[in-house]
Amino acid sequence: xxxxxxxxxxxxxxxxxxxxxxxxxxxxxxxxxxxxxxxxxxxxxxxxxxxxxxxxxxxxxxxxxxxxxxxxxxxxxxxxxxxxxxxxxxxxxxxxxxxxxxxxxxxxxxxxxxxxxxxxxxxxxxxxxxxxxxxxxxxxxxxxxxxxxxxxxxxxxxxxxxxxxxxxxxxxxxxxxxxxxxxxxxxxxxxxxxxxxxxxxxxxxxxxxxxxxxxxxxxxxxxxxxxxxxxxxxxxxxxxxxxxxxxxxxxxxxxxxxxxxxxxxxxxxxxxxxxxxxxxxxxxxxxxxxxxxxxxxxxxxxxxxxxxxxxxxxxxxxxxxxxxxxxxxxxxxxxxxxxxxxxxxxxxxxxxxxxxxxxxxxxxxxxxxxxxxxxxxxxxxxxxxxxxxxxxxxxxxxxxxxxxxxxxxxxxxxxxxxxxxxxxxxxxxxxxxxxxxxxxxxxxxxxxxxxxxxxxxxxxxxxxxxxxxxxxxxxxxxxxxxxxxxxxxxxxxxxxxxxxxxxxxxxxxxxxxxxxxxxxxxxxxxxxxxxxxxxxxxxxxxx
Amino acid sequence: xxxxxxxxxxxxxxxxxxxxxxxxxxxxxxxxxxxxxxxxxxxxxxxxxxxxxxxxxxxxxxxxxxxxxxxxxxxxxxxxxxxxxxxxxxxxxxxxxxxxxxxxxxxxxxxxxxxxxxxxxxxxxxxxxxxxxxxxxxxxxxxxxxxxxxxxxxxxxxxxxxxxxxxxxxxxxxxxxxxxxxxxxxxxxxxxxxxxxxxxxxxxxxxxxxxxxxxxxxxxxxxxxxxxxxxxxxxxxxxxxxxxxxxxxxxxxx
Numbered sequence: 001x002x003x004x005x006x007x008x009x010x011x012x013x014x015x016x017x018x019x020x021x022x023x024x025x026x027x028x029x030x031x032x033x034x035x036x037x038x039x040x041x042x043x044x045x046x047x048x049x050x051x052x053x054x055x056x057x058x059x060x061x062x063x064x065x066x067x068x069x070x071x072x073x074x075x076x077x078x079x080x081x082x083x084x085x086x087x088x089x090x091x092x093x094x095x096x097x098x099x100x101x102x103x104x105x106x107x108x109x110x111x112x113x114x115x116x117x118x119x120x121x122x123x124x125x126x127x128x129x130x131x132x133x134x135x136x137x138x139x140x141x142x143x144x145x146x147x148x149x150x151x152x153x154x155x156x157x158x159x160x161x162x163x164x165x166x167x168x169x170x171x172x173x174x175x176x177x178x179x180x181x182x183x184x185x186x187x188x189x190x191x192x193x194x195x196x197x198x199x200x201x202x203x204x205x206x207x208x209x210x211x212x213x214x215x216x217x218x219x220x221x222x223x224x225x226x227x228x229x230x231x232x233x234x235x236x237x238x239x240x241x242x243x244x245x246x247x248x249x250x251x252x253x254x255x256x257x258x259x260x261x262x263x264x265x266x267x268x269x270x271x272x273x274x275x276x277x278x279x280x281x282x283x284x285x286x287x288x289x290x291x292x293x294x295x296x297x298x299x300x301x302x303x304x305x306x307x308x309x310x311x312x313x314x315x316x317x318x319x320x321x322x323x324x325x326x327x328x329x330x331x332x333x334x335x336x337x338x339x340x341x342x343x344x345x346x347x348x349x350x351x352x353x354x355x356x357x358x359x360x361x362x363x364x365x366x367x368x369x370x371x372x373x374x375x376x377x378x379x380x381x382x383x384x385x386x387x388x389x390x391x392x393x394x395x396x397x398x399x400x401x402x403x404x405x406x407x408x409x410x411x412x413x414x415x416x417x418x419x420x421x422x423x424x425x426x427x428x429x430x431x432x433x434x435x436x437x438x439x440x441x442x443x444x445x446x447x448x449x450x451x452x453x454x455x456x457x458x459x460x461x462x463x464x465x466x467x468x469x470x471x472x473x474x475x476x477x478x479x480x481x482x483x484x485x486x487x488x489x490x491x492x493x494x495x496x497x498x499x500x501x502x503x504x505x506x507x508x509x510x511x512x513x514x515x516x517x518x519x520x521x522x523x524x525x526x527x528x529x530x531x532x533x534x535x536x537x538x539x540x541x542x543x
Numbered sequence: 544x545x546x547x548x549x550x551x552x553x554x555x556x557x558x559x560x561x562x563x564x565x566x567x568x569x570x571x572x573x574x575x576x577x578x579x580x581x582x583x584x585x586x587x588x589x590x591x592x593x594x595x596x597x598x599x600x601x602x603x604x605x606x607x608x609x610x611x612x613x614x615x616x617x618x619x620x621x622x623x624x625x626x627x628x629x630x631x632x633x634x635x636x637x638x639x640x641x642x643x644x645x646x647x648x649x650x651x652x653x654x655x656x657x658x659x660x661x662x663x664x665x666x667x668x669x670x671x672x673x674x675x676x677x678x679x680x681x682x683x684x685x686x687x688x689x690x691x692x693x694x695x696x697x698x699x700x701x702x703x704x705x706x707x708x709x710x711x712x713x714x715x716x717x718x719x720x721x722x723x724x725x726x727x728x729x730x731x732x733x734x735x736x737x738x739x740x741x742x743x744x745x746x747x748x749x750x751x752x753x754x755x756x757x758x759x760x761x762x763x764x765x766x767x768x769x770x771x772x773x774x775x776x777x778x779x780x781x782x783x784x785x786x787x788x789x790x791x792x793x794x795x796x797x
Contacts, residue, residue, distance in 0.1 A: 242709060242713065243709065243712070243713055243716055243765040243766070244708070244709035244712060244713065244761070244765060245709075246600070246706060246709065247706055248704065248705070248706065249704035249705050249706060249707070249708035249709055249712070249761070250704065250761065250764070251761055251764030251765045251766075252765075254766070259766060261765075345669050345670065346669050346670040346671060346672045346673075347669050347670070347671055347672065348671070348672030349672070350669075381668070381669060382668050382669070384667050384668055386650075388609070389610070394608065395608075395705075395706065396600055396706040397599070397600045397602065397605035397606075397706055397707070398597060398599065398600070398605075398606065399574065399581070399583065399597050399605070399606025399607065399608065400606075400607070400608035400609055400610070401574065401581075401609065401650070402581075402597060402606070403576065403580060403581050403597065403667045404667055404668065405667070405668040405669070407668070407669055408668075459749075461641040461701075462641070462642075462643070464608065464610070464611065464639075464641075464643075465610070467643060
């Protein structure tokens with residue numbers, strides 16, 4: 001058990017640190033176009049993070065669970081069982097002693113480390129079963145449940161599981177962002193839309209200290225942690241990375257150190273351009289660090305994140321996915337080997353190359369599942385359907401509707417992300433498609449997610465598919481850009497290690513891979529057969 | 544003999560409204576499925592016109608959107624065989640109107656009679672490894688003494704920055720970097736078009752200014768921060784076709 005110091009002392013330290021931190025951030029943000037480690041929205045976040053209470057925590061060691069400061073060795077290759085088989089976790093360039101390593105140590109003030117929410121057994125994200133197990137083992141004392149963002153709102157009683165319902169039930173952490181948005185240089189963005197809280201089940205958006213009308217106005221949305229692995233694919237400088245965002249024409253975000261445009265594929269709202277700047281924000285918000293990590297710490301975090309690869313390596317019914325003559329799409333070693341930044345929506349490179357693997361007669365005990373996985377690939381890659389009313393897909397020259405396939409949007413070779421600037425609105429957070437709790441006299445279920453009314457201001461075109469007024473659970477990229485057309489757009493995630501890290505979508509609204517498939521089937525009226533769904537489920541679970 | 548005469552007459556009648564004369568009209572888009580990619584059509588004064596097919600982002604013709612009207616500008620070519628049942632409009636300029644139009648939702652199923660008479664540059668799914676169209680290599684770097692150069696950024700009707708804009712902004716950025724531009728002069732315009740029914744359709748009034756200011760913001764945002772900017776606009780709408788909807792950018796070495 002970790003020793004925690006007294007809460008009074010912590011608050012005093014935090015107050016001083018906050019003043020210093022905010023002053024430091026303010027000085028950097030004052031320079032227009034300043035190039036530094038801290039993006040424009042971070043000082044406001046730092047202020048709230050330092051205000052959130054810190055409760056005593058404990059993170060006992062457990063079989064597969066990595067606790068901060070465990071001082072274990074991260075092996076070059078490890079497998080972890082998941083619901084459908086085994087996940088493989090590969091560390092390039094040899095093993096790593098994690099003692100003293102900033103990814104694995106508590107470098108903030110709430111007892112968390114990066115690894116707390118990016119667990120190897122969950123494909124470097126974290127699953128709901130792992131979260132629930134951690135609550136059971138620690139009685140909710142693990143720093144995973146830190147009040148700042150591991151609870152629905154920091155003001156709630158932290159020993160009550162209901163205060164952590166979004167994390168416990170949907171794997172969601174609170175993301176708090178200043179409103180109106182701040183540009184990279186810290187200047188205020190005049191948003192194209194107004195944002196009004198319609199429903200606030202967590203109480204955080206209307207809270208006088210943490211909400212929109214607080215002295216430090218902040219929007220709270222709730223999102224899944226993203227996979228911190230296979231990062232050469234999320235940070236590539238290849239196809240689609242340019243001066244301007246290919247979908248909107250707006251300037252691309254730039255690496256503050258080099259000035260070069262970046263792929264903008266790291267976070268759900270693309271708000272941080274590099275692994276380094278993301279680590280700074282994460283340390284300040286999630287770890288409640290009063291100051292950014294040191295240059296040495298950042299270098300080590302980025303180095304580690306650049307070396308980790310995850311993918312499924314075995315599947316019940318199919319056996320090993322990574323035999324020498326197996327499909328070149330599968331397994332972390334192929335991810336390490338293949339080129340990043342390549343458009344794979346073509347029959348030369350493919351998104352997930354299957355080659356000729358498993359086309360010859362297979363052993364009886366694996367033949368059926370392997371055939372199903374191959375068919376599932378073909379459903380993903382070749383099965384057309386009509387994609388309609390999806391912002392940043394139907395608006396980029398393909399027409400609305402457009403007859404295409406899954407791979408049209410999920411086109412990046414080996415990960416199925418968009419190659420660059422991958423935010424789109426497929427309806428996971430915007431109504432009418434987002435998952436909502438049925439309201440009727442017979443249900444006791446209550447809505448879990450906040451709901452915002454968005455009104456595109458006069459003088460800007462209304463949203464082409466949703467009109468001038470619409471509703472969302474999470475404005476997504478719109479909270480960063482302030483653009484009406486960005487509301488509800490979310491950067492798509494990589495398809496790797498899916499079986500190890502349910503639930504899915506940025507708001508955890510699909511509890512299983514089947515639910516994810518069903519969402520698309522409803523959203524786009526695809527009319528998949530049961531066999532197609534099953535094959536697709538098998539394929540996705542093998543990635 | 545009689546059936547042939549009738550056919551000839553029918554062909555003449557069908558071609559009548561589509562004599563080689565520029566058309567400009569606002570109508571609903573129609574999408575028709577085929578065995579390959581969808582084709583896009585529109586109806587005007589009882590005649591069906593073919594606009595183009597779905598390809599990819601590299602195409603000159605970008606299909607419109609159901610749920611919105613379109614402004615169509617172009618010259619029908621009655622000498623060409625119909626495609627997907629519609630008279631071909633050569634290189635049409637198609638602008639998606641901002642206002643929603645719930646009556647514009649016609650989606651037609653694939654029909655044996657209206658299949659594409661050619662192989663599309665890319666199928667509806669994965670490509671064969673290249674974009675449908677190639678813009679060719681960028682121009683060679685300029686050689687001193689550097690001269691001012693003027694670029695044009697085109698727009699759809701009532702449009703601002705969009706997915707096509709980078710294609711026009713990137714050469715401006717490149718030239719400015721190559722010559723170490725000291726001055727960038729930006730002039731915004733808005734257009735007005737006389738429709739075939741005689742009515743006048745004008746772009747909204749603040750658009751010339753919005754376009755000019757936005758282009759300056761985009762170039763600065765992309766990294767052209769050291770040059771001085773002179774941002775102007777012409778409030779009066781210019782009569783004409785798609786070419787009137789533009790921003791002109793002059794990049795100067797001093």
